[in-house]
Amino acid sequence: MTPAYRNGAWLVASLLAALLAGCQRGPAAGLVGYIEGEYLYLAAPQAGYLKSLDAPRGTRVAAGQPVFAIADDPDAQALDEAVARAGAAREKVANLRQARRAPEIAALEANLEAAQAARRLARTQLAQQEALARANFVSPAALDAARSAHAQAQAQVDALRAQLANYRGSVGRDAEVRGAQAELDAAGALVAQKRWAVERKAVSAPVAGEIGETYYRPGEWVAAGAPVASVLPDTRRRLRFFVGEQALAAYAP
Numbered sequence: 001m002t003p004a005y006r007n008g009a010w011l012v013a014s015l016l017a018a019l020l021a022g023c024q025r026g027p028a029a030g031l032v033g034y035i036e037g038e039y040l041y042l043a044a045p046q047a048g049y050l051k052s053l054d055a056p057r058g059t060r061v062a063a064g065q066p067v068f069a070i071a072d073d074p075d076a077q078a079l080d081e082a083v084a085r086a087g088a089a090r091e092k093v094a095n096l097r098q099a100r101r102a103p104e105i106a107a108l109e110a111n112l113e114a115a116q117a118a119r120r121l122a123r124t125q126l127a128q129q130e131a132l133a134r135a136n137f138v139s140p141a142a143l144d145a146a147r148s149a150h151a152q153a154q155a156q157v158d159a160l161r162a163q164l165a166n167y168r169g170s171v172g173r174d175a176e177v178r179g180a181q182a183e184l185d186a187a188g189a190l191v192a193q194k195r196w197a198v199e200r201k202a203v204s205a206p207v208a209g210e211i212g213e214t215y216y217r218p219g220e221w222v223a224a225g226a227p228v229a230s231v232l233p234d235t236r237r238r239l240r241f242f243v244g245e246q247a248l249a250a251y252a253p
Contacts (some may be wrong), residue, residue: 002171003173003188014143019209019230020203021138025151031241031242031243032241032242033239033240033241033242034059034239034240035237035238035239035240036240037174037212037232037236037237037238038232038233038236038238039212039230039231039232039236039238040206040207040230040231040232040233041203041204041227041228041229041230042067042227042228042229043226043227044068044070044200044201044203044222044224044225044228045197045200045201045224045225046075046201046224047070047221047222047223047224048070048071048072048201048221048222049070049071049072049219049220049221050068050069050070050071050216050217050218050219050221050222050228051068051069051070051071051072051218051223052069052218053066053067053068053069053164053214053216053217053218053228054066054067054068054069054107055067055205055231056160056211056214057211057212057213057214057229058211059210059211060208060209060210060211061205061208061209061210061211061231062205062208063205063206063207063208064205065204065205065207066202066203066204066205067203067204067211067228067229068202068203068214068229068232069201069202069203070201070202070203071201072198072201075194075198075201076198076241077151078194078197079194079195079197079198082187082190082191082193082194083191085187085190086187086191086218087183088185088187089118089184090184090187092180092183093177093180093181093183093184096100096176096177096180097177100148102180104168105151105164105167106166108160108167109161109163109164112157112160112161112164115156115157115160116157116171117152118153118156119150119153119154119156119157121153122146122149122152122153122154123150123153125146125149125150126146126147126149128146129142129143129145129146129147130143130146130227143245144199148158150222177202189227201230203228205231206231207231207233207235208233208234209231209232209233209236210231210234211229211230211231211232212229212231212232213229213230214228214229214230215227215228215229216228221228
């Protein structure tokens with residue numbers, strides 16, 4: 001508290017005490033007292049050079065009004081890097097979850113159609129060989145060969161169907177997708193951490209009041225957590241009087 005402010009506070013307290021004593025009966029014509037304020041000390045959790053002091057000493061501020069700012073270098077660059085890494089991780093997840101390219105899927109579909117045609121031919125040939133075998137016109141070996149050809153055609157169709165389903169699904173396997181998603185979550189958490197550090201370097205008044213004192217000038221180094229300014233809220237001013245215990249009962253608001 002400055003000397004002028006202190007003298008003014010004592011003067012106001014003495015005048016109020018005189019008025020209070022004049023309105024009622026009391027043992028004394030005046031009371032000694034003072035005005036006190038409960039200051040809030042504004043600081044930034046991150047160290048750095050003081051970039052700006054937006055509310056000098058004695059300035060009235062509203063809640064949310066900027067008071068000072070710490071230079072955000074190199075935290076701003078760290079935030080940009082974290083955002084870029086998160087973007088790359090997001091693209092990786094999206095790529096692993098996408099299906100194969102359309103030409104690759106079209107080629108597999110054509111191969112599947114050819115395999116299905118070969119299976120139909122093998123089924124027809126097998127039916128013919130079975131009919132001839134019942135009439136004893138072909139040997140058991142020829143019938144076995146037809147059955148084997150049909151089984152091979154069926155296996156080829158099944159394999160191409162499975163491959164086509166895999167291509168229509170995601171490029172990456174489930175484990176790869178989960179790993180990429182974990183990397184994306186970690187990158188997002190790092191972005192939030194860096195953004196918090198940058199945003200906390202600009203400090204605003206939490207309540208309406210008056211800037212009581214500033215402790216640094218722009219360009220000076222400010223340690224983490226060191227108060228840069230103090231604000232006296234309008235709701236945190238107190239008027240106190242010294243009253244003797246014997247005379248206390250004679251006074252009332």
